[in-house]
Amino acid sequence: MEHYLDHAATTPVLPEVTDLMVAILREDYGNPSSVHGAGRRAKELVEDARDRVARAIGARPDEIVFTGGGTEADNLALKGAAAKLRGNGEHVVVSAFEHHAVLDAAHWLEGQGFDVSIAPVTPEGRAESEVVAGLVGPRTILVSVMTVNNEIGTVQHIKAIADAVHGKNPHTVVHTDAVQALGNVPVDLHAWGVDLAAFAAHKLGGPKGVGALFVRSGVAVDAIVHGGGQERGMRSGTLNVAGIAGFGLAAEIAAKEVYEKSERLLAMRERLLTGLRESIPDLVVNGALEHRVAGNLNVSIPGTEGETLLLLLDQAGIACSSGSACASGALDPSHVLLSIGSSRQLARGSLRFSLGRASTDEDVEAVLDALPGIVQQARRAA
């Protein structure tokens, strides 16, 4: 029996989403750009999905650009906005604990002559609006701060950050990587006042390889993928109809269930943390527990290697994660934990449990049963 506590990595596809996608793959093969009936039916499916995604995130349908995933949406936000706004300045601000989709895109921009500032975050795992806005000047074209951190689950006060940045420079475009947000916190982009926001379908019960960039009406980004001019020229390429439709349905369900799901996951997380603290008293919780999505628990266990714990948990049928996996599959000490002031030692001994819609009490109990023995085994060698 496998216990899956890695929903921040990806989520199981919802059965209703699978059904919808399979039906579309079987029947609706049309190209949404075509004029004929098959094309028009496909186009309707895409536009239905656009409506659903827009409603789920507090946006208008014409503000949604579908992409090939969250990483692409982040890249489009950073590179597309930077290219578009080059005439206004060359300064970009990103927070220290962004996902690599943002950090590495920013690093690439540096190579293209842009000037990138990294906004530090607090030990609690928060990017403070004054700190971020403090880095903004007249030449700042773009600020990127994630809504929910993927490793420690802390939720940023994006509205305060957007307000503070716009207060300092009304022309600065504010982007938020909201990939971990939808389904875990209520998302209301118009109320937040951001200009760009990235989403990924597979984090909320949708398929992999589909995402979206919210581009606020009145804002534009240059394309990074050129071709047929789909998505109002901002993202060319024949649309992934089934994937987009699946994304739309998943987004609708995620937004509808967010409060109920959070309440349920919070109780499970509290049980998990209480149980772990009993058996591993020196366990350290990474980041503050308040302002954190309900399903996330990130802990460090002194005197252990996260890698070892992960393997032993895997052998016990428990899936969770530690640090960030590089291309080879090896784990590097998490830049997120280092950014909130963890020592390298503690960062190496970290574990992230992320609960989701399908999580059960049995999953939590399985961890509580297995982990103490595994920690003991891992510490024996140290």
Next chain:
Amino acid sequence: MRKAVVAMSGGVDSSVAAALLVERGYDVTGIMLKLWRGETANNNSGCCNLGAAEDARRVADVLGIPFYVLNFAEHFEDTVVRNFHEDYSAGRTPNPCVRCNQWVKFGALLERAEVLGADVLATGHYARVRGTERDGFRLLRGRDANKDQSYVLWMLGQRELARTLFPVGEMEKAETRRIAEELGLRTARKPDSQEICFVRDGDLAGYVTENIPGASVPGPLVDTGGNVVGEHGGVARYTIGQRKGLRVSLGRPVFVTSIDAERNTVVVGDRGDLAVGAMDVMELRFVSQAPAPGTRVHVQHRAHGEVNEGNLTADAHGARIEFDRPVEAIAPGQSAAFYSATDPDELLGGGVISATVPAAVPA
């Protein structure tokens, strides 16, 4: 069921080692070590690149075993790479593969394998382990004399051998490749890696210039009488016995005979000046107990190098080897492996060469 961790490099030998253990009924887990920071160190060879990880992963898939990549980059840098830099800076000639076996594979990884619940660690080395816990273990050269790797395993003692398997050590290399072909493993025809895995494209000079600047400072090239005869390009570029790339013309062939890193001086001399009559070896390890003073041994001082006979006398500080006949060009920093004079396949132990004594000039 006995549990085995197989250290997989993405090459054919460790692939087949894993396959053989699966066949023998072990519960096998494949582990690759990421030894280098960043995604890739060397695109052409070695054990740390991304393609190798994918190859090993696909082999594990075919064998139906779990496969993980463990990040040992910091440990590798703190031990093997640091030692490599220190040795070159001191004018020695390091052997990083030996150090990796000592500190990483049969050090940290063996420990990690134990934590992961493994009874044994297997690698793709060509060497053979014989014996039992009760009677003691012996380490023999691999059956394929051309591929034998016992030289780089001199640091293994009873504790390590009790928990180590070398499944391909019992085979000829051709047989290893044949098994890989039969199983359809994608690594079957991969060429053997020769280079130091963290030195990109085998460009040692470039690596040294970039990473060990202190050992790349030009200095005097002198003859054995102390006369300056040229300039050297940094002590790390030279090894004892080297003839090429000296850029001096004395009207006769000259060789590097010693390296004085402290004075940043490289000494050249005639071929006769390379003759070594005895050498000192430190950091001794013996498979079993240390042999009695004056024990006859066969000594190898280079990977795939020749074997020389002599007498070994070891004490707590190190060993002195007196060679029967002068031996040419022995470089401090390199490993010495001792084999039994009665069974030249049996490794007795080894260590790191610390100093050499010139052979007496024939009267």
